[in-house]
Amino acid sequence: MFSYLTAGESHGEMLTAIIKSVPSGLKIDQTMINVELKRRQSGYGRGGRMAIEKDRVKITSGIRHGITLGGPIALLIENKDWKNWSKTMSVNEEDASFIDRVLTNPRPGHADLVGGIKYNTYDLRNILERSSARETAIRTAVGAISKQFLSEFNVEVYSHVVGIGRIKSKKWYELPEIDQTSEYFKKVEKSSLRCGDSKKETEMKYLIDTSRRNGDTVGGIIELIITGLPIGLGSFVQWDEKLDGDLAKALMSIQAVKGVEIGLGFEATELPGSKVHDEILFNKHNEEASFHRSSNHSGGLEGGMTTGEPLIIRVAMKPIPTLMKPLRTVDVVTKENKTASKERSDSCAVPACSIITEAVASITIAEAFSKKFGGDSIAEMKQNYRSYSEFVKKY
């Protein structure tokens, strides 16, 4: 199982992750991990921090000569900004008198107030530092290793931005093709908004810019597409084995994500069953044929299991909580009415979040693969995968 733990504060020295039970024999391309880190940093709407950070992974264990050994893999990413915070964020007791950048005016929508009460601190910096989405940099590195694992089984994970504020672009079923190599998705990769629809992209950028100028922020919707999945990852037999549940949990754990829908999602509630459910087909005359569907409204999941069709998931991100025209709040020390603290901040992080959704979904799918085709080495897992594929073909 691909379980992992992350550590690190936003302005601390570094971010760390340890990943458990990656099979041995998996070739790891560090350049690809760094490309994923760059993709996460490149989105439109980000604040000043991204000009400081140049995220690069350092692997300190679990890999030898580019190949996984089967033991825990440890990853590090340095925070370049740490040099400006080394006393403020020092782990050493002798720096305890060095208290600055104290935050006592909690920001509505951030973890500040509830975290302060729960962890019994009046310096809300103690909460901000770990609740910050800086942590998603290291999750993206874990996701990049999971993506490399999945590509051994020809699984591809990609995403695009389909909404910013009220502006909506095309959804998967409105696109001529949802292939990663399509012209549309080539445009997505080039777009700083991760939107392949140029007209909508211009409108979206305008909305981000005007809201920033007004001291405000905007959220949006990301669509995630995963292709090449076998039938039957996940299970219906127990609530905690359902893959839709695991994916929703992983995606909802991304900072500022407030909704996840699979396939038609909420739209399905407005349609009759006859227009929602995907009819089952089988081509008897094709030797390679197996069961397939007339449509993919289910988004590739039925009964908590993959159907073999592409997985389609939409993720809703709320607007960034830190506002340059701040909302009302209360100082946690004096209890006086104040306006919320203003920190350097992003005005829109939906394109960045799109890359994070790819990462966390890849980790969840890699876990499901390990569960179904379990083995200590990649060769053993591939053998199990091939044998299952033969079994499915004969069904």
Ligand SMILES: Cc1cc2nc3c(=O)[nH]c(=O)nc-3n(C[C@H](O)[C@H](O)[C@H](O)COP(=O)(O)O)c2cc1C
């Ligand atoms: C990539 C990314 C960047 C973010 N940048 C900021 C930011 O600059 N300022 C901010 O206030 N919140 C930012 N957030 C959102 C907060 O981290 C998030 O709202 C906060 O941790 C509270 O969690 P919740 O929104 O899930 O309840 C960002 C989120 C993501 C995914």
Ligand SMILES: C=C(O[C@@H]1CC(C(=O)O)=C[C@@H](OP(=O)(O)O)[C@H]1O)C(=O)O
């Ligand atoms: C650092 C990242 O995102 C940060 C997430 C974040 C928050 O409150 O979540 C606040 C900002 O941090 P800072 O106050 O240092 O500018 C973002 O830049 C990152 O994504 O790498």
